[in-house]
Amino acid sequence: MGAGEIHYCTVCRQLVKRPFRPGPNGRPGARCPRCRGLERHRFFALLLDLIGPQLTHVETVLDIAPTPQSISCLSALEPSRYLRLDLGLDNRLVDALGDITRLPVRDACVDLLVCYHVLEHVPDDHAAIAELARVLSPGGLALVQVPIRFGTTTDEDPSAPEAERVVRFGQADHVRYYGDDFEDRLARHGLAFHRILPADLLGPALCDYLKVEHAEPVWVVRRGPAPVEPVAFPGLISLHxxxxxxxxxxxxxxxxxxxxxxxxxxxxxxxxxxxxxxxxxxxxxxx
Ligand SMILES: [Zn+2]
Known part of the structure; x- marks a missing residue:
């Protein structure tokens, strides 16, 4: 970001004049100096805005591996129940400790589920995806993000030593790098989805202004079999x-x-x- 450049952070909902800071792995200009949010958090905030009209009757929100940014955005929806859940291996703010492969939640009761950068950590991701399908309510919606390389198949090995995982999967605690078959894994558990690329939705100029990655996809997921309709846009107008x-x-x-x-x-x-x-x-x- 050049001197004097101004961006709009969708998490802060503010213009940000200070330079954005490097993100994980030294990625330049990734972290908002106000809320410390990354590109993915800013696009997440934007997506919530976009699907806002579908979220007017959200009773139960399940936030798996919550972040300060997801907590701020999801709390603003004022759901009746907001459950923040994680394994408890770090000091993130959670309400309950739990494993995504055995969610401590009743069947079909979650109206909005957030699962960002979790599945690549889970050795048995089929069990995890089956749980997502089990807990989603009939009209419920999940926002899912994983690191993915299109044009390849998933590379995975939960037993690989840490040093090898860093090289193959990008991080010592990742057990795979997803490829094209990620979507087959969702479908196999009866989930229907719509893949959203920021650049398709916003165009490159707005991606740059909002500092979101052009090609970092998010899957908007429902219980199948009907395909998920493309996201409606009215929320974008309020953001604009x-x-x-x-x-x-x-x-x-x-x-x-x-x-x-x-x-x-x-x-x-x-x-x-x-x-x-x-x-x-x-x-x-x-x-
Ligand atoms: Zn911010």
């Missing part, structure tokens, strides 16, 4: 409006400040002021 209002306000502030500066004449140097006074007194004596 908020952004544009802020931009307009800022432009007005800048213009006002410019006018103030232009209205002030710079103070004249002391010698000039003394000379003026001398001339004025000479004129007064002559008249």
């Amino acid at each position: 409006d908020a952004m544009l209002t802020q931009l307009a306000n800022r432009t007005r502030e800048r213009d006002r400040a410019r006018r103030r500066v232009e209205g002030q004449r710079p103070p004249r140097p002391l010698q000039v002021r003394i000379a003026d006074r001398v001339r004025a007194s000479v004129r007064a004596r002559r008249s």
Whole structure:
């Protein structure tokens, strides 16, 4: 991000003038200096906005491996029940400790489920995906993201030593790198989905302005068999409006400040002021 560049963070819902910081693995300009959110969190916030009209009757939200950013976005939906769940291996904020392959949740009761960057950690991801299918309510919706390389098949080996996992799967605690068959795995458990690429939805310019990765997909998942309809757009309008209002306000502030500066004449140097006074007194004596 160049000096003076301004971006809009969809998690903060603010214009951000300070430079974005490097993300994991030193990825430049990834982390918002205000909320510390990454590209994926900003697109997540945006997606919630987009599917907002479908979320008006959300009773139960299940957030697996919650982040401060997901908590902020999902809390804003004010669901009746919001369950944050994780294994408890790190100090993230959770309500319950639990394993995604045995979710401590009744069948068909989750209206919105978030499963971001979890499945690549789970040795038995089939059991995990089966659990997602079990707990989703009939109209429920899951947002799922995994690291994926299209054009390949999934490379996985839960027994690989750590050093090898870093090389093959990108991180010591990952057990696979997904490929094209990821979607078959969803379908095998009766899940229907719609894959969303940020660049398809927003276009590259808005991706850059919002600092989201162009090609990092998210799967909007439901219980099948009917395919998930493409995401509706009304929420984007409110986001655009908020952004544009802020931009307009800022432009007005800048213009006002410019006018103030232009209205002030710079103070004249002391010698000039003394000379003026001398001339004025000479004129007064002559008249
Ligand atoms: Zn932010």
